[in-house]
Amino acid sequence: MTAPGPGMLRSAYGATLGTRPALTGVVIALVIAFVLAFASNHWLPFRIGYFLLFGLAAGAFWTWAHGSGLGLQRRLASTRLQVGESIVERFEVENQALLPKLWLEVDAESDFPGRRVRRVISLPSRSRRSWEVATPCVRRGAYTLGAVTVRVADLFDLFRSEQHFGRPQEILVYPRPLDLPRLQRAAGQPAW
Numbered sequence: 001m002t003a004p005g006p007g008m009l010r011s012a013y014g015a016t017l018g019t020r021p022a023l024t025g026v027v028i029a030l031v032i033a034f035v036l037a038f039a040s041n042h043w044l045p046f047r048i049g050y051f052l053l054f055g056l057a058a059g060a061f062w063t064w065a066h067g068s069g070l071g072l073q074r075r076l077a078s079t080r081l082q083v084g085e086s087i088v089e090r091f092e093v094e095n096q097a098l099l100p101k102l103w104l105e106v107d108a109e110s111d112f113p114g115r116r117v118r119r120v121i122s123l124p125s126r127s128r129r130s131w132e133v134a135t136p137c138v139r140r141g142a143y144t145l146g147a148v149t150v151r152v153a154d155l156f157d158l159f160r161s162e163q164h165f166g167r168p169q170e171i172l173v174y175p176r177p178l179d180l181p182r183l184q185r186a187a188g189q190p191a192w
Helices: 006-015 021-040 043-067
Strands: 070-076 080-082 086-095 101-110 117-123 127-136 141-153 160-165 169-174
Touching (some): 043 141, 086 101, 117 127
Antiparallel strands (some): 070 086, 141 160, 141 169
């Protein structure tokens, strides 16, 4: 068995603590507090270490509790539109859990020009919230509305959780039809 090299340690750090600077700082402070506590056998570093450990556990529980028991539906009025019309989407987020959800970030990404659906909501226990978003179609083409992502984080942004709902949906925007001037029949032509 070989010892982990510096590249392996760097990639492990980048995949875990390296992406979360606040979490990295708390873990470093926790390690320093317990090293000082065991080295000096003084009560203050022990209490600081336990306080940080409790804060980490509370943040992890908060993120888990706020991310569980969620449901989300997106309904589209139409997937075939013309330039000048609007895509009308109806979002409905449901909290199926007993605990209220205080901070949920709902994000629906797409390649549709001018469309960005991002909203922060809170939900009481066992409740639903719905809203509609209308985006005008300004350019013809085929576009994709991506899956809807719900993000949850604890109060100090130490832990994050993401859930993806739905599948990508295709939207086709046709060009606006041209209005032709009224055509007049030549005199003596039948009406059919």
